[in-house]
Amino acid sequence: MKILHTADWHIGKKLHKHDLSQDFELFINWLCECIDTHKVSVLLVSGDVFDLANPSSEARNQYYRALMKLRRFQCKIILTGGNHDSPAMLDAPRELMRELDMHIIGGLPENLEDTIIPVTNKDGIPKLVIVALPYLRDSDLRSAYDGHTYTDRIEALRKGIQTTFLQAAEICNTSYPGIPAIALGHLFAAGIETSDSERDIQIGNLAAFDANQFGDYFQYIALGHIHKPQQVKSQVPTYYSGSPIPLSFSERKDEKRVLLLDTDEGFIPESIPVPSFRKLLKITGTLEQLQLKLESPGDPGELQSLLEVILTEEQYDADKILLFDELITGFDIPGFEIVKHRTDFKHQLKGAADLYKNSQQLEDLKPREVFLELITKHECNQELHQEILSAFDELLQEVEMDENTAL
Incomplete structure (x- = not known):
């Protein structure tokens, strides 16, 4: 069985007010050819489908056109939401999409079992299990009793991510014993390289997740969120496919790619370069x-x-x-x-x-740069400095979400 991993499409993205819709259209046309050539059975999209939580009508139209183009090749499409996506918007047509063999999970469901998607052969026998975990938000991971300091909150987030992946692994092991499993994730892993187009959702490297905490159950972990393609040090093969098109000038030298797995040969992916459509x-x-x-x-x-x-x-x-x-x-x-x-x-x-x-x-x-310039002029200890910065980031994220909703 062949599986293709991509992420961070950012439909509707504008690079310094220049529309990148043509770039994405050419990528989708190429992706269709790639799926057809390699006889791909499953397409994984690990989050950040859109660039804005409330995308324009043009961006939504391009998204649905892309899905219908991909559907012609009769591969199962599994797509998760990222931090840029609106869970409600992606989830709205979920039942209709499922009838078309497209599994869309915009936000973490109440029942974790709903993220478990078996991939069967022609006889209906499960040959592979996909755990489609979207971007895990604070509300998915923290409780009111997780602590009040910055360090406590960050540790609670890390622990929540680890618990979610380990619980999903346990469900797979119980419901589909002996069947290989792949997990999707949209997060910031420790030790990776970022580009200018990634927005500061977490606060510095203190919020980075240690990929060893994923455990050793999954055969492959398909990550999104970081636009620079790279492997993550982990107990199992863990990769960021990266964004398929450059989204900032800092990505101009990146070799954009998708990742192809052939489960008959193992779970180390083959990197397939995406053509450069724009310099x-x-x-x-x-x-x-x-x-x-x-x-x-x-x-x-x-x-x-x-x-x-x-x-x-x-x-x-x-x-x-x-x-x-x-x-x-x-x-x-x-x-x-x-x-x-x-x-x-x-x-x-x-x-x-x-x-x-x-x-x-x-x-x-950037607003964060201006705020950092301001607070450096005031003396305070490191913990208070992080508390102030944490509060500012939360307020900034709320303002950005409100602005996106108003568009």
């Missing part, structure tokens, strides 16, 4: 260097190439800022678009206010 180019230099580089940025890709341009100079110079802005405004080469630009003066402080003076775009300054 993301980061161009840096002095004003004179940028003038030369932007005259001939290279060969365009299948889709319009997107550019991030950074002016780097030793000393702050208002005249060069003006000339830089004129260079950006006057750039007009078919097949290329500058979507982000900023300045970097080496001999100037890099505080938030200074970045703003240097013509830093407002979208480059």
Whole structure:
């Protein structure tokens, strides 16, 4: 049996206001060919299907069109929600999707047994069990008695994740003894590399989950949430497939991929590269260097190439800022678009206010960065510092969710 693992589609994503719907459409067309070529029986999507909890009608249409394209190849589709997804929205058509052999689990069900999905052969005999665990939210994992300090809450989250996976393993062992099992998860594992496109949901590395706590029952753990493809050190094969298309300029050099397992040969996946449909180019230099580089940025890709341009100079110079802005405004080469630009003066402080003076775009300054700049000016011990930061992150997440709901 062949199983394909992907994650972090982020349908509806915009890269500095540039719509990436064409990128996703080309990926889905390629994925259909891949499934057909390799005769895939099961497609696993480990969370963050959408980029926003309340996606636009265009993003929802693209999602359903993608599922219907994939369904033509008669493979079982198992899809879970991520931290960017609305559990209610994904779960709404669950029963209808199940009739089409698509299993959608947006949020953790009340009964953990509902995450257990057997994969049978033509005779109806289970050959594999999939544990489709979505992103586990605080409300799924913590109780009011888990402690009040930052450290207590983080430990409760880790313990809750571990307990959920171990309980799911016990259900599989009881209901399907001797049958190989694969688990899906959407979380932040310790020791991995992140990119700029991952939002700070947990607070630093203190919230990272030790993958050894998954246990040794599952034959493979298919993870989502981290966009850089990588293996996680664990007792069993544990992998992030990564996002299939670049979602930030920090991912421009990543080799995007999907992972293919052949259970007849084992549970170490084969990495299948996803074609690059669009170039993301980061161009840096002095004003004179940028003038030369932007005259001939290279060969365009299948889709319009997107550019991030950074002016780097030793000393702050208002005249060069003006000339830089004129260079950006006057750039007009078919097949290329500058979507982000900023300045970097080496001999100037890099505080938030200074970045703003240097013509830093407002979208480059994250609320968390501004808040960190503020609290560093006040003396407090490390535990209080973490408590304040934890409270700010919770408030920021609520504001972002409210904004997404209002869209």
